[in-house]
Amino acid sequence: MSEFNDMEIFARVVSAGSMSAAGRELGLSPAVVSKRLRRLEERLGTRLLQRTTRQIALTETGQGYYERVLAILSGVEEAEAFVSRRSEQAHGMLKVAVPTTFGRMHIAPHLEPFMRTNPDLAVNLVLADEFVDIVGEGYDLAIRIAELSDSSLVARKLAPVERFLVAAPRYVAEHGLPQSFSDLENHVCLAAHSGDPWRLIGPFGAVTWRPTGPLLTNSSEVVREAVLGGLGIALRSTWDIGPELAAGLLVRVLEDYAASRNIAIYAVYPSRQFLPAKVRLFIDYLAGLYGPVAPWDRN
Incomplete structure (x- = not known):
């Protein structure tokens, strides 16, 4: 079916970003x-892509067509896996978007066993701290650390998230500990300059603090190194600094306050009737790694 092959080519061009790729x-x-x-557009009687010398972009019609093509291709892949009894083995290309630090610390070290078990699978792991357009950019799934709102996507919780205010003993020795929440204004507060305030739950309910300090950065990893170096106080997750807390390299600050427990680590993927085996197996693998009590919280 040449029409079906043209659909595959169209989907691959969109996900790859160019015709040459x-x-x-x-x-x-x-x-x-x-x-x-061109043959596909002529058959459909509409333009799907806007082409320039450097890039391509979906038209409004092309965007809607692309979303439906992905669903069709996913269904075909699942059907072929069922017929050939390969539903328990991942194959093809798995494209995943992951937050930078979490991907480096808690996904990259565990890829080798998964890929060894699934030798017919290739993984495209994209580290990005921004929320990507999963459907529009051709991702199979994304890992998100957030309090998720309603959307057309399906989300599976992989692990809870504990977030606390922390500082290095060196900072505490030089500046002392804040004695109350409002006392934070007398301390150096470290945060990536995304503009997001700290939303915490304390003894009297929800409170908000907008951190300000001498360090400006768009990198959460820079903030992590700065708080470990004794520069100030930061709001960090235990998946990020659990070992340092256990080793005493960081200490809790204002221990009656913590971030909302509605924030969690999720696998998010397009809503589909037939979930490709590669997506299902990867999500199951991560869920097995983390569990209701994640490794970074066991100490």
């Missing part, structure tokens, strides 16, 4: 890819 993945020349896309 899609051609390399498919083993086709850019000229052939371009020809097949």
